[in-house]
Each structure stands twice: as structure tokens, then as C-alpha cells.
Amino acid sequence: MTRVSAFATEKDISEHLPLLRKGAEALTDDEKAALQHKVDHKWRLPKQLYLTIITCSTGAAVQGWDQTGSSGANIFFPKVYGINGPDVRSTLLVGLVDARPYIGSAFLGCWLSDPLNNWLGRRGVVFFSAHFCIWPVIGSAFSNTWEQQLANRLLIGIGMGVKASTVAIYAAENPPAAIRGALVMSWQMWTAFGIMLGTVFNLAVWNTDDINWRLMLGAPFIPALPLLFLIYVCPESPRWYMKKNRCPEAWKSMVVLRNHPLQVARDMFYIHSQLELEHNLLHNSNYFKRFRELFTTPRVRRATLASFVVMIAQQMCGISIIAFYSATIFKESGSSDFQALLSSFGFGLVNWLFAFPAFWTIDTFGRCSLLLFTPPADDQGITRTVLVALFAYLFGAFHAPGEGPVPPAYSAEVFPLSHREVGMGFAVARCLGWAAVLSMRFTFLLKETGTVGAFGLYVEFNLALIMIFFFVPETKRRTLEELDWVFGVPTHKFGSYQVREALPWWIKRWVLWRRDAKLKPLYQFDEKTAPPPKVRDSMDTV
Structure with missing residues (x-):
């Protein structure tokens, strides 16, 4: 008291x-x-909370649409820029132009997230990044040389990196723990929706002669416009206000994000207690010190390792290549321009529709379970147009409910508030940096090895399941503050628990169907509390 x-x-x-x-x-x-x-009634939430998630989803759609805008334009702009030849230089230049946004994100945009969040807040950063998703996008449509296109797409990447590093954090900090995963995963689901919208638009404008590729590259600015107006209708993150010692404003934000003032009081004091501990341990922190502590402070280092594993797992399977180059892949298999764009639309639709199951499973089945049991299917047997489409769709269907939405949601929640921005920036930089490497190399691999050889390489890369099993703790239904307990467990202890307790329990329960199988809890708050089932599900007690 x-x-x-x-x-x-x-x-x-x-x-x-x-x-x-x-x-x-x-x-x-x-x-x-x-x-x-x-x-x-966990889904009966205040309108302001839903508005916040809708706004974040709009930001995600911008990113997805930009990916497929370039996917369709890849068929046309190399000829205009004189880089459509079979020589190595032309092939690598096309890959460089396509990869430039991800280079800008990985090497600049993501690292601006921490200082910009410190100065501007979550809403200010989203407003800032929206401008980079409008003006350079329009500029790319009017670029007459590949050098101009390169510069515009670098600027797009800066905004993309800042936005991707911030929007997921903003979405993670506002909802209650019981449904946080479902609401935060909306980033990836609406990125998939943006991918689908882009493929629809590409189909609509493909027959507009010489300006079709310009329309494809410029259209993604459309969903970015609402961000400029919607973001300041949403409440600022209460956790950011409390981090800046602005508690009266934090209370006003939290009141519109919770159904009852008692929940506001509980969450506010919970966050305050966590911030007190972090301040005592990490006082006089600065940007470079926080970055160093990603690898030196044990609790933060474990979060860094887990987020690194899930982000790399998303890219190692090669799913981004289909998103970036779907039209090119289908055209290389023998399709006409229209057939390639139509097949690309089919992939976008499958990728979006199969993301919906994650809404119900991410907070029940769990983050790690989705990552372990929904790896993309092996696609190295693809040959001609129909089989290429079939295996690409299967690939997307397996990826969409697990390795698609989970990594951004997981990375946004695992870091303590003191390191959340720099930690998420590092995670997204690794993800988009790997996407840039894949994008730059793919056009060359496609020319040299064909479709089967190029995708066969990514099948060999897709060995992340072992790393997920040993290095990625489950976070479902835990408050952001409770995750300090989860990542306070040493990595070797968690790995030993997975082998000795979790794996035998899973075999007994789901292979032998023994309903009496019990899983011994790993964390102290599991051992000390035994609330009734309904209250335990809400994770209101510790």
C-alpha cells in the first residue's frame, strides 16, 4: 500500500x-x-483499441503492396532501363533495384527506430514513416533510369524499416495479454492482404501499354495516405508515456484501451513496477549501451537470440522470393505476361486466406507450436506453369499461418521496455537484410540454375526447426512484464527442459493420445500459483 x-x-x-x-x-x-x-468475452474490446489495430494493419498493407508492385513491374521495367539482357551485369542490376528497399531498411531504417521512438513516440514514428511510403513511391513511378529507381527505392526502404520496427511494438503494447498475439499478428496478415491487393492492381493495369509498370510501382502510395490522418486519432502507447514519466497522459491512453478502470489501475502499476526494476538495473542508458546489452545482458541476450532465430527462419525458407518475384517465376516457367500476373494473384490470395487460422491459434496453439508445425512444404519438384503454381500455392498455404505472422509478433513482445525499440530494430534488420541478400541473388540463380535449382537451394536452408525447438520459449498469454520470467531462464536450462520434459510430454499427449499426460512447469509463477482455469487462461495473476 x-x-x-x-x-x-x-x-x-x-x-x-x-x-x-x-x-x-x-x-x-x-x-x-x-x-x-x-x-x-476477451474479444469485447474498446473501439479505440480496434482502431489502433486497424491503423497498424493499414501500415502493413502498404508494405505488402509495394512488394508485389515491384513483382509485376519486374517483367517490364528492365527493358525500359536497358538491363534486360542475359549478361551477369543486367541480371545483378535487376536484383539490386529490387533489393534496394530491404538494403535501406536493414542498414539505415531499422536503426533509426530507437532514437525516433525516443523523440517522437510510436504515433510520431508511424507518421514520419508514412511520408517515406508516399513521396518516394510516387517518385519511383516517374523514374526514367535504373539509377533514379535505385535512389527512390532506397528512400522507400528507410520508411519501411522504421515502420516495420515500430508498428508491431505499438500493436503489442496496447492489447491485453490474452489476445495480444492475434492482434499483433495482424501486421503479417495485412501485409499478405497488401500483397494480394498489389497482384489485383497489377492485373488491372497490365494492358495499359508503356505505363503499366509505372502504375504498378506508384500505386502503393494509396494505402499510405490514411496513415497520415488515422494515426493521431489513435491513443499513444501508455507504456511509452510511462517510460517518458508522463503518467497522467498514460492513464488517459490506457482508459480508452481497457473496458474497466480497475484494469487500467492494475496494468499501470504493473508497468510502473517493471520500469522501476529496469531503471535500477539499467540507469544512464544510451543507444549504444542498449545495443551492446542486446548481447551482454543475459535476459536481453536470450530475447535477442529467440527473435533472431524466428526472423531468420521466416526468410531461410525462401518465401519472400515468391512474394518479390512471383510474376518473374511464372513467366520463366513459360507463361505469358497475363498468365504470370494471374498466377501471381493466386499466390497472393492463398497467402492471405491461409493467414486467418493464426488469429485463433496463435494465442491457443502457441507461437512456437505454429513455427514448429507449419514449415513451408518442399517445392523443389516444380517444373512447368501448372506445377509451378500448384507448389507455390502449397508453399504459401503452409507458410501463412505460422512462419508468416509469428516472427514479427514474437519479436515485438520479447524485449523488455527498456530495449524494445533497439531490439525490434535489430530483429527486423536481420530479417530484411536477409531478404535483400535473397533478392539480389535470386535473379542470378534463376538464370544459372533454373526454377528447380534456385528453389532447391532454399530447401537446404530450411533447417530452422531445430533452432526454434532449443532457443525459442513460448510467450502465449503472458503479459509483456511476465516475459522477464520466461527469458530469465538460462538457455541451457530451457534446452534441457525441452528435451527432458516437453518432448516426452508431447509424444505421450499427441502421439500416444494419453490424456493423463502432465507437463511439468518450467517457470516459477507456474509453480507458485494455481488459480481457477478461467482466471489462469487470462494470466491476470502471477
Whole structure:
């Protein structure tokens, strides 16, 4: 009670002290009913929270549409720029132009996320990045040389990196723990939606003669426009306000993101307690110190390793290559321009539709389970147009519910608040950096080895399941603050637990179908608490 009173006085929110004290007092029947209602009806959330997720989803659609805009334009612009020959120089230049946004993201955009978030807040960063998704995109449509195109796509990449590093954090910090995964994974699902929209638009304009590729490259600015207006209708992240010691404003934001003031009081004091601990351990921190601590502080290092593994797993399978070069792949298999764009639309549609199951499974089946049990299918047997399309669609169907949406959502939640921006920036930089490498090399591999040889190489890369099993702890239904317990467990202890406890339990439960199989808990809060099933599902108690 003393700590609660001191918190209210120090942070200038004394008018809410009675609510804050409720955490240490007996609750009334109405207050108990309000908390139980959150568990029984977890999707009945305030409109402002849904508006925040819709805004974040719009930002994701921008990124997806830009990927498929270049995918369709790849068939046409190399001829205009005089780089459509079979020589190595032309092949590598096409790959460089396509990879430039991911180079800009990996080497500049992602690393701007931490300082920009510190100065501007989550909303300010999204507003900033939206401009890079409008003006350079329009500029790319008017580029008359490959050098001009290269410069515009570098600027697009800066905005892409800042946005991808921030939007997932913004989405992760606002929802309650029970459905955080479903709402945060909307980033990847709506990226897939943007990919599909891009393929639809490419089909619509393919027969517009010499300007078709310009329209394909320029159209992705359309979904970026609403970001400029929607983002400041949404509340700022309460956790960011509290990190900046602006608690009255944090309270106002949290009130519109929760259904009951008691939930606001509980979450505010929870966040404050975590920030107190982080401040004591990591005072006088700066950008370079925080980056160094990604690899030197044990709790943060484990989060860095886990996010690195899931992000690299997403790219090692080669799914981004189909997204970036789907039209080129289908054309190389013998399709006409229209057939290639139509087949590309089919891939975009499959990739989006098969992301929907993750809404229901990411917070129940779990992040790690989806990563382990939905690896993309082996596609090295593809040959002509029909088989290319069939295996590409199967590839997308397996990828969409697991390795597609999970890595960004997982990486956005695993870091402590003190290192969240720089940690997410590092994770996204590794993801998009690998995407840049794949994009630059693919056109060359396609010319040299053909479709079968190029994709056969990515089949060999897709060995991330072992790393996921040993290095990626489950985070479903844990609050962001509870994850300090999860990543406080040493890596060797977690790996030993996976082999000795988790794997035998899984075999007994799901192979031998033994319903009496019990999994021994690993974390201390599992051992110390035994709340009723409904309350346990909500993870309201520690």
C-alpha cells in the first residue's frame, strides 16, 4: 500500500489512488464481474483499441503492396532501363533495384527506430514513416533510369524499416495479454492482404501499354495516405508515456484501451513496477549501451537470440522470393505476361486466406507450436506453369499461418521496455537484410540454375526447426512484464527442459493420445500459483 501511494503521488495521478489500492484490497462483486467479463468475452474490446489495430494493419498493407508492385513491374521495367539482357551485369542490376528497399531498411531504417521512438513516440514514428511510403513511391513511378529507381527505392526502404520496427511494438503494447498475439499478428496478415491487393492492381493495369509498370510501382502510395490522418486519432502507447514519466497522459491512453478502470489501475502499476526494476538495473542508458546489452545482458541476450532465430527462419525458407518475384517465376516457367500476373494473384490470395487460422491459434496453439508445425512444404519438384503454381500455392498455404505472422509478433513482445525499440530494430534488420541478400541473388540463380535449382537451394536452408525447438520459449498469454520470467531462464536450462520434459510430454499427449499426460512447469509463477482455469487462461495473476 505504501508503494502504491508513493507511485500515485510521485506520478501526479493521486485522483486515481482508490482504484490503485484495489489491487491490495478485497474487490466488490461488480469489480469481480468486470474482471471475469474480460476473460469470458476477451474479444469485447474498446473501439479505440480496434482502431489502433486497424491503423497498424493499414501500415502493413502498404508494405505488402509495394512488394508485389515491384513483382509485376519486374517483367517490364528492365527493358525500359536497358538491363534486360542475359549478361551477369543486367541480371545483378535487376536484383539490386529490387533489393534496394530491404538494403535501406536493414542498414539505415531499422536503426533509426530507437532514437525516433525516443523523440517522437510510436504515433510520431508511424507518421514520419508514412511520408517515406508516399513521396518516394510516387517518385519511383516517374523514374526514367535504373539509377533514379535505385535512389527512390532506397528512400522507400528507410520508411519501411522504421515502420516495420515500430508498428508491431505499438500493436503489442496496447492489447491485453490474452489476445495480444492475434492482434499483433495482424501486421503479417495485412501485409499478405497488401500483397494480394498489389497482384489485383497489377492485373488491372497490365494492358495499359508503356505505363503499366509505372502504375504498378506508384500505386502503393494509396494505402499510405490514411496513415497520415488515422494515426493521431489513435491513443499513444501508455507504456511509452510511462517510460517518458508522463503518467497522467498514460492513464488517459490506457482508459480508452481497457473496458474497466480497475484494469487500467492494475496494468499501470504493473508497468510502473517493471520500469522501476529496469531503471535500477539499467540507469544512464544510451543507444549504444542498449545495443551492446542486446548481447551482454543475459535476459536481453536470450530475447535477442529467440527473435533472431524466428526472423531468420521466416526468410531461410525462401518465401519472400515468391512474394518479390512471383510474376518473374511464372513467366520463366513459360507463361505469358497475363498468365504470370494471374498466377501471381493466386499466390497472393492463398497467402492471405491461409493467414486467418493464426488469429485463433496463435494465442491457443502457441507461437512456437505454429513455427514448429507449419514449415513451408518442399517445392523443389516444380517444373512447368501448372506445377509451378500448384507448389507455390502449397508453399504459401503452409507458410501463412505460422512462419508468416509469428516472427514479427514474437519479436515485438520479447524485449523488455527498456530495449524494445533497439531490439525490434535489430530483429527486423536481420530479417530484411536477409531478404535483400535473397533478392539480389535470386535473379542470378534463376538464370544459372533454373526454377528447380534456385528453389532447391532454399530447401537446404530450411533447417530452422531445430533452432526454434532449443532457443525459442513460448510467450502465449503472458503479459509483456511476465516475459522477464520466461527469458530469465538460462538457455541451457530451457534446452534441457525441452528435451527432458516437453518432448516426452508431447509424444505421450499427441502421439500416444494419453490424456493423463502432465507437463511439468518450467517457470516459477507456474509453480507458485494455481488459480481457477478461467482466471489462469487470462494470466491476470502471477
